[in-house]
Amino acid sequence: MPQINQLAENWYFASQLFWLALIFGAVFVVIGLGMYPKIEATVDARDRKVADDLAAAKAAHAAADHLEDQYRQQNDAARAAAQKAVQDAKDKAARDAEKRLAKIDAELGGKMAAAEADVAAARKSAMAEIESVAAEAAGDLVAKLSGVTVAATDAKAAVKAVLHG
Amino acid sequence: MSAEAGKFDPMHQFTVEPIAKLFAAGGNEVWLTTSAVWMGAAAIILWLFMLGGMKRQLVPGRWQMAVEGFTGFVSSMMATNIGPEGRKYTPYVFSLFMFILFCNILGMVPFALGGVHPLTVTSHFTITGVLAVLSFSIVLVVGFWRHGLHFFSLFVPHGTPWPMIPFIAPIEFVSFMVRPFSLGLRLFVAMTAGHVLMEVFANFIVQSSAAGVAIGLPVGLASMALMIGISALELLVAGIQAYVFALLTSLYINDAVNLH
Numbered sequence: 001m002p003q004i005n006q007l008a009e010n011w012y013f014a015s016q017l018f019w020l021a022l023i024f025g026a027v028f029v030v031i032g033l034g035m036y037p038k039i040e041a042t043v044d045a046r047d048r049k050v051a052d053d054l055a056a057a058k059a060a061h062a063a064a065d066h067l068e069d070q071y072r073q074q075n076d077a078a079r080a081a082a083q084k085a086v087q088d089a090k091d092k093a094a095r096d097a098e099k100r101l102a103k104i105d106a107e108l109g110g111k112m113a114a115a116e117a118d119v120a121a122a123r124k125s126a127m128a129e130i131e132s133v134a135a136e137a138a139g140d141l142v143a144k145l146s147g148v149t150v151a152a153t154d155a156k157a158a159v160k161a162v163l164h165g
Numbered sequence: 166m167s168a169e170a171g172k173f174d175p176m177h178q179f180t181v182e183p184i185a186k187l188f189a190a191g192g193n194e195v196w197l198t199t200s201a202v203w204m205g206a207a208a209i210i211l212w213l214f215m216l217g218g219m220k221r222q223l224v225p226g227r228w229q230m231a232v233e234g235f236t237g238f239v240s241s242m243m244a245t246n247i248g249p250e251g252r253k254y255t256p257y258v259f260s261l262f263m264f265i266l267f268c269n270i271l272g273m274v275p276f277a278l279g280g281v282h283p284l285t286v287t288s289h290f291t292i293t294g295v296l297a298v299l300s301f302s303i304v305l306v307v308g309f310w311r312h313g314l315h316f317f318s319l320f321v322p323h324g325t326p327w328p329m330i331p332f333i334a335p336i337e338f339v340s341f342m343v344r345p346f347s348l349g350l351r352l353f354v355a356m357t358a359g360h361v362l363m364e365v366f367a368n369f370i371v372q373s374s375a376a377g378v379a380i381g382l383p384v385g386l387a388s389m390a391l392m393i394g395i396s397a398l399e400l401l402v403a404g405i406q407a408y409v410f411a412l413l414t415s416l417y418i419n420d421a422v423n424l425h
Contacts, residue, residue, distance in 0.1 A: 006180065019201035020292055020296075031215050031259075036256050037256065042221040045223075046223055
C-alpha cells in the first residue's frame with residue numbers, strides 16, 4: 001500500500017502536509033471566507049426581496065379591496081341620493097298637479113254655479129212671460145166666447161192658479 | 166498499471182510521484198508532487214466553479230443556480246444540525262465539503278492530466294487524517310472556548326443515573342477520541358477500496374482480450390457492464406463521502422457549541 005510505504009520516504013509527509021495546508025488554506029480563505037458569504041448574501045437578499053415583494057403585493061391587494069369597498073359605498077350612496085331626488089321630484093309634481101286640478105275644479109265649479117243661476121233666472125223670466133201671455137190669451141178667449149171682458153188682473157190670477165196647481 | 170513488469174498491481178495508482186524538489190525544512194524535503202498538482206487542480210476548478218456563481222443576479226442563471234444549490238445545501242445542513250449559531254462555521258464546512266468533493270471527483274478522471282497520472286488525493290490518510298484532525302481541533306477549541314472545563318460534561322449524557330457515570334464516561338471519552346480517526350479513515354478507506362475495485366475490473370477487461378473469444382468475450386463483456394455500474398457507484402461514493410465528512414464535522418461542532 002503506497003499510502004503506508006511512502007511514509008518512510010523523507011519528502012512524502014512533509015510535502016503532503018505542506019501542499020494540503022497551502023491549498024486547503026487558500027480554498028478556505030478565498031472560497032470559504034471570500035466567495036461563500038457573498039453568495040449567501042445574494043441568496044439572503046433575494047429571499048428578503050421576495051418576502052418584501054410578497055408583503056407589498058398583499059398590502060396593495062388590501063388597498064385595492066379597500067378602494068373597491070369605498071367605491072361601492074359611494075356608488076350606493078349616489079344611487080340612493082338619485083332615487084331620493086327622483087322621488088322628491090315625483091312627489092312635488094304630483095302635489096303641483098293636485099293643486100292645479102283643485103284650482104281648476106274650483107273655477108269650473110264657480111262657472112257651473114253661475115251658469116245654473118243664469119238658467120234659473122232665464123227660466124223664471126220665461127215663466128213670467130208665459131204667465132202674462134197666457135193671461136192675455138185667456139182674457140181674449142173669455143171675451144170671444146162670452147163677451148165678458150175680464151180684467152187683466154183677474155185673468156192673471158186665474159192663469160197663475162191653473163199653472164201652479 | 167505496472168504492465169511493463171508483466172504483473173498487475175492495483176495499488177500502484179496510489180503512489181505519489183515527486184516531480185520537483187522545492188526546499189528542505191527541518192530535515193524534511195518538500196517536493197512538488199502529483200498529489201499537489203491534483204489538489205491544486207481541484208482547488209482551481211472549484212474556484213472557477215464558484216466564480217460562475219459570483220454574478221450575484223437577482224434572478225440566477227443556471228450556473229449561479231448550481232453554485233447557490235451547493236451553498237444552500239451546506240448552510241441548511243449547518244442550520245439543521247447546529248442552529249443559527251452554525252452560520253459562523255459554515256465557511257469552514259463549506260470549504261471542506263467542496264474541496265473533498267472536487268478531489269474525489271477529480272480522482273475519477275481516467276486519463277492523465279498534462280502527463281501527471283491520475284491520483285485520488287483523498288485516498289491518502291495523510292490528507293484525510295490532517296483534515297480530520299483539523300475538524301477535531303476546531304471542535305476542541307470551540308468547546309473549551311465556549312464552555313471551559315464544563316465541556317467535559319459532554320462525556321456524561323443527560324439523564325445518566327449517577328452510579329453509571331464511572332462506566333459511561335470512559336466509553337463516551339473513548340468514542341469521542343476515536344472521532345478524528347473514524348472521520349479520516351472512512352474517507353481514505355472508501356476512496357482506496359473503490360479505486361482498487363475499479364482498477365481490478367478494468368484489468369479484467371484488458372486481460373480478457375488476451376484469453377480468446379470463448380472465455381475472453383463473455384468475461385470482458387461482463388466486466389465491462391460491471392465496470393460501468395462501479396464507475397457510477399464510485400461517483401455516488403465521491404459525493405456521499407464528501408457529504409459524510411462535512412455532516413460529521415457539523416455534528417461534532419454541534420457537540421462543541423451546544424453540548425448535546
